[in-house]
Amino acid sequence: MRLKSIEPRYDGDYKIVTINSKGDVMEKDWYCVLSVIGGEFQKKDAAKTDKGGKGNG
Numbered sequence: 025m026r027l028k029s030i031e032p033r034y035d036g037d038y039k040i041v042t043i044n045s046k047g048d049v050m051e052k053d054w055y056c057v058l059s060v061i062g063g064e065f066q067k068k069d070a071a072k073t074d075k076g077g078k079g080n081g
Contacts (some may be wrong), residue, residue, distance in 0.1 A: 025060070038062045 025038050038060040044071030 025058075034062075036062065 025040055026056040027035060027038055029035050040058055044057045044059075045054060046056075059063075063064055
C-alpha cells in the first residue's frame with residue numbers, strides 16, 4: 025500500500041502483513057487494524073553478505 029501521512033517521514037510504500045477486522049452487522053462502525061512492514065525494500069548487496077570476500081554475487 026502507498027501511504028501519504030501528515031508526518032512526512034512515514035510517507036512511502038508498505039507491505040501489508042495482516043488485516044484484522046472487527047464489527048457487527050447491527051453496528052454502524054467497523055474497525056480494521058493493518059500490520060505492515062514499512063520502508064523501501066532494498067536488494068541484498070553481495071559485497072555485504074559475502075563473508076569470504078570472494079564476491080559470490
